[in-house]
Amino acid sequence: MSHYGLHWEWRGFGRLTHEAHAHFDTLKPRYPDAERVTDEYLWVPGCKINVKLRSKGTGSLKFKRCHRVDGELHAELWLEDEAEEYALPVDPRVALLLAKSLGVAIPKPNGPSDRSALLSAFGAEGARVVRVEKIRRQYNLVEHGVNLIAEHAQLLSPESLDSVAIESEADLNDQSSSDDVMKAGRSVAAARDRLPFAGTLRHLNYLEALAVWAGGHRVSE
Numbered sequence: 001m002s003h004y005g006l007h008w009e010w011r012g013f014g015r016l017t018h019e020a021h022a023h024f025d026t027l028k029p030r031y032p033d034a035e036r037v038t039d040e041y042l043w044v045p046g047c048k049i050n051v052k053l054r055s056k057g058t059g060s061l062k063f064k065r066c067h068r069v070d071g072e073l074h075a076e077l078w079l080e081d082e083a084e085e086y087a088l089p090v091d092p093r094v095a096l097l098l099a100k101s102l103g104v105a106i107p108k109p110n111g112p113s114d115r116s117a118l119l120s121a122f123g124a125e126g127a128r129v130v131r132v133e134k135i136r137r138q139y140n141l142v143e144h145g146v147n148l149i150a151e152h153a154q155l156l157s158p159e160s161l162d163s164v165a166i167e168s169e170a171d172l173n174d175q176s177s178s179d180d181v182m183k184a185g186r187s188v189a190a191a192r193d194r195l196p197f198a199g200t201l202r203h204l205n206y207l208e209a210l211a212v213w214a215g216g217h218r219v220s221e
Contacts, residue, residue: 004082005170006067008188010075012201013209013219016152016162020197024152027139034137040115041130042102042122043210049101050078050206053115059088061118063101066207073189076205077181080170089114095121102127128214133157141166143194146187158213161220164201166192 038055050064063084068077086094089112098118099106104125113121119129136153147169155161168184192198202219204212212219 004080004085006077006079006172006174006176007168007170008073008075008077008185009165009167009205010073010188010192010203011163011165011205012198012203013155013161013163014197014201015220016164016197020200021152023196024137024139024150027141027150030138030140030149034135036133036135038131038133040119041132041206041210042098042118043128043130043207043214044102044104044126045211047102047207050210051098051102053088053118054085059115061086061088061090061094061098064206066205070185073185074203075185075188075192077185090118098122099125128210130210130213131157134163141191143187143191144183146184147171148187148191150191159218159220161218164195164198166195 040053042051042053048066050066052062052064054060054062063081065079066076067079070077091112092109095106095109095113095118099122102122104122104127106121106125109117109121123129133156134153135156136151139150141148141150149167149169151163151165151167153163153165155163166188168188172181172184204219209219
């Protein structure tokens, strides 16, 4: 999911049955075709920011910040700011911002840093690089009058697995009332609970999944 803004998200990992796969055929596709995606994530222990190097187009560096974890809804509130997606190569200011966000120190780059330079610089300072390849399909949902997005992704690496996400449209902002924010969160939770197979999936956000993969383990274990 690559739209920008403040939104709720629930994500689960597991192995879907044929019946679960068929459920998505009953939903309205958001795009006509599936999308194959390869991203490289930079992860350090305790980090609350999802940082990835996207392969789409000419490539970009993208920040996704977790604003809230709601234990009652079992969902997270995330911010994806268009101003925090930077085309590669990035200038030294952006590389240093990334270092600050991850809580690591890197030498100030002498010039723009491409994908290889970023991975090398941060890998040398202890950041783990996790390469995720997947084929994803997205669908439109409406729950309690709130526009939502459902995603089914077939993970190819770092392990073969299914990922399912329910996300609110990015129509919230810092001026949104607490009622509107919670309505969107409850809608995500309600849509998730309507999935006949949601209870069979392991609820993890991407930062939690990255921690598992970075440790050399499998989410499916």
